[in-house]
Amino acid sequence: MNKNQCLKKIKETNNVRYQCNYHSPLGNIILGSDGTHLLSLQLENSRYYVTKKATVKEELPVFQKTKEWLDAYFEQKNPSYESLNLLPQGTDFQKQVWQYLLTIPYGTTASYRDVAKEIAKKQHKNSMSSQAVGNAIGHNPIMIIIPCHRVVGATGNLTGYAGGLEAKSKLLTLEGVDMSKLYLPKEKNKQQEKTPISRCSWCNLENERYIKYHDEEWGSSNFEEHYLFEMLILESFQAGLSWECVLNKRENFRRAFDNFDLEKISRYQEDKIESLMDNSGIIRNRRKIIAAIINAQIFKEIAQEFGSFRQYLFTFTEGKTVYENDKTHSELSDKISKDLRQRGMKFVGTTIIYSYLQAIGVINSHEENCFLFSKTDTSSKNSKKTRLLKGNN
Numbered sequence: 116m117n118k119n120q121c122l123k124k125i126k127e128t129n130n131v132r133y134q135c136n137y138h139s140p141l142g143n144i145i146l147g148s149d150g151t152h153l154l155s156l157q158l159e160n161s162r163y164y165v166t167k168k169a170t171v172k173e174e175l176p177v178f179q180k181t182k183e184w185l186d187a188y189f190e191q192k193n194p195s196y197e198s199l200n201l202l203p204q205g206t207d208f209q210k211q212v213w214q215y216l217l218t219i220p221y222g223t224t225a226s227y228r229d230v231a232k233e234i235a236k237k238q239h240k241n242s243m244s245s246q247a248v249g250n251a252i253g254h255n256p257i258m259i260i261i262p263c264h265r266v267v268g269a270t271g272n273l274t275g276y277a278g279g280l281e282a283k284s285k286l287l288t289l290e291g292v293d294m295s296k297l298y299l300p301k302e303k304n305k306q307q308e309k310t311p312i313s314r315c316s317w318c319n320l321e322n323e324r325y326i327k328y329h330d331e332e333w334g335s336s337n338f339e340e341h342y343l344f345e346m347l348i349l350e351s352f353q354a355g356l357s358w359e360c361v362l363n364k365r366e367n368f369r370r371a372f373d374n375f376d377l378e379k380i381s382r383y384q385e386d387k388i389e390s391l392m393d394n395s396g397i398i399r400n401r402r403k404i405i406a407a408i409i410n411a412q413i414f415k416e417i418a419q420e421f422g423s424f425r426q427y428l429f430t431f432t433e434g435k436t437v438y439e440n441d442k443t444h445s446e447l448s449d450k451i452s453k454d455l456r457q458r459g460m461k462f463v464g465t466t467i468i469y470s471y472l473q474a475i476g477v478i479n480s481h482e483e484n485c486f487l488f489s490k491t492d493t494s495s496k497n498s499k500k501t502r503l504l505k506g507n508n
Contacts, residue, residue, distance in 0.1 A: 130149040130154060130204070131147035131148065131149065131154050131155060131169050132148070132149055132150055132169055132170060133147070133148045133149075133150060133169055133170050133171070133172040133175055133178075134146060134147045134148070134169040134170070134171060134172075135171060135172065135173045135175070135178045137181075137182055137185055139185060139189060140189055140285070141158060141278070141282045141285060141286075142158060142159060142160060142282075143158070143159040144156060144157065144158055144159070144185070144259075145157050145158075145159055146178055146181055146182075147169060148175055148177050148178060149202070150175065150177075151177060151200060152177065152200045152201065152202035153177050153178075153181055153199060153200060153201050153202065153257060153260075154202055154203070154204060154256065154257075155203075155204075155256045155257060156181065156256070156257045156258055156259060156260060157256070157258055157277075157278070158258065158277075158278040158279070158282060160278065160279060161258070161277045161278045161279075177199075177200055180198065180199060180200075181199060181260075184196070184198075184199060184260065185259070188259065189289070191289060191290075191291075193221045193222075193290075196217065196260050196261075199260065201257060201260065201261070203255070203256045203257050203261065204256060205251070205254065205256065205374070206251075206341050206374075206376065208247070208251060208339060208340070208341055209251040209254060209255075209341070211234060211237065211238075212230065212234060212248055212251035212252060213251070213255055213257075213261050213263075215230060215233055215234060215237075216230075216252070216255070216261050216262055216263055216265070216266070217261060217262070219262055219265045219266070221262075221290055222290040222291045222292055223265065223292070224265050224266065224267050224287070224292060224297075225265060225266055225267075226266070226267060226268060226269040227245040227248055227249050227252070227266055227267075227268065227269070227275070228245050228269050230245075230248050230252070230266060231243040231244065231245045231247075231248045234248060243339075244335070244336065244337040244338070244339060244342075246331055246332055246335060246337050246342075247337050247339035247341075247342050249275055250341075250342065252266055252275065253275055253276075253277055254277075254374060255277075258277070258278055259286065263276065263277075264276055264278075264282075264283045264286040264287060265287070265290075267297060271296050271297045271298055272297075272298060272299075273287075273297050273298065273299050280299055284297075284299070312486045313484045313485055313486055314326070314329055314330075314485050314486065314487075315329060315480075315481055315482045315485045316482060319359060322359065322363075324362060324363060324365075325359055325362060328362055330487070332474070333473060333474060333481075334473060334476055334478075334479040334480060334481055334487065335476045336436065336475070336476030336477075337475055337476055338425040338428075338475065338476075340377075340418065340423055340424055340425065341375065341377075342475070343424050343425060343428075343475060344375055344377050344411070344414055344424070345369075345375040346471060346474045346475055347410065347414065347463075347471060348368075348372070348375060348380075348407050348410065348411075349361050349362075349365065349368065350467050350468075350470055350471040350474065351403060351406055351407065351410065351461070351462035351463065351467060352368070352397075352398050352400070352403050352407075352462075353467065353470065354403070354462045354464070354467055356398065358470070360398075361398070364396060364397055364398065367394070367396030367397050368396075368397050370396075371391055371394050371396065371397050372391075372407070377411055377414060377415060378415075380407060380408060380411040381408065381411040381412045381414075381415055383408045383411075388401070388404055388405065388408075391404050392404065402461075402462075403462060405461075406460075406461035406462045409459060409460065409461055410460045410461060410462075410463070413455075413458050413459050413460050416458070417458065428451070428477065431447060431450055431451050431454075432447065432477050436476065436477065436478070436479055437472075437477065437478045437479070438478075438479050438480075439478065439480060440480040440481065440482055440483075442469070443466050443469060443470075444465040444466050444468075444469045445465075445469060445478075447469075447472065447477075447478075448465045448466070448468040448469035448472060449465045451468050451472070452464055452465040452467070452468040453465075455468070
């Protein structure tokens with residue numbers, strides 16, 4: 116089976132019907148299958164692993180083959196994945212990223228930037244957001260076999276592994292990677308403590324999740340369709356609340372909303388609404404949940420009309436970045452908000468849309484004393500600098 120067959124497109128997701136355990140040097144690994152294909156392989160302590168109601172069926176041929184592959188891998192034999200019937204489930208973009216991961220040779224590493232460049236080439240684009248690629252890599256459902264552990268930061272930072280950085284380090288060591296050129300994030304943090312960096316005043320420095328969001332996402336251009344949809348839904352849930360509250364529940368939202376699968380959300384029915392209302396891990400507001408379904412349907416319509424939601428936004432922005440940090444709404448957010456509301460979207464007022472445009476990088480609002488301010492154009496230095504309370508947008 117070749118790479119394209121290995122990652123063939125599927126119509127439905129969450130088809131795990133059977134599971135079994137594999138005891139590895141890293142701890143317990145849970146395998147998931149629909150009876151024929153391997154759908155998931157996750158370390159039990161993975162932050163994305165969620166126990167499913169699946170029948171334990173150790174004797175399935177797909178499980179036996181996978182266990183043989185894992186035995187060989189942990190014996191450092193570099194087995195080929197091509198004999199395995201892999202069927203990872205995700206968006207088309209995620210599958211494209213996962214397919215590329217399979218080309219990274221055993222015992223080597225690639226940076227998120229390298230992967231982003233290759234995906235951009237495949238999509239015939241000039242560039243691709245490393246953040247979008249990192250998000251896809253982080254949600255790889257078949258760990259180890261699809262080697263997301265071989266992707267590291269551009270400077271050698273061992274970051275972004277759902278199974279934990281210790282497991283990532285052990286896997287690379289097992290493959291014989293030169294670990295002297297790699298380091299754990301905590302070493303970087305210690306250095307940062309010696310030389311503190313300044314961030315925007317709204318960033319809660321006691322919340323690591325918030326710091327990561329500020330440093331790696333907010334204000335950085337990311338027009339990958341899945342990301343545009345996810346952020347639109349999350350921003351709509353922010354209405355009347357703080358962004359930090361939404362951000363803290365982001366992973367819960369991803370699990371509850373099928374990893375923001377546009378097709379699935381657009382078809383949610385009353386039973387799903389009730390299920391979401393019973394989910395204490397998210398913001399349980401019926402109007403906002405219903406709005407998310409309506410907005411998903413309209414998002415699809417806009418993407419079909421303009422070719423993509425990205426192109427729709429570019430009709431307002433001409434693909435340009437706006438640099439300003441003294442506003443909570445603008446003429447641009449007014450226009451986009453008005454158009455979305457006329458199309459039927461809910462919870463997309465001008466302040467929410469302004470916050471959304473900041474999140475996806477259409478508007479860059481880093482304050483002058485922030486270490487990321489240098490990325491703005493020089494004209495922004497002449498504008499009034501006031502504290503932008505991100506949580507109240």
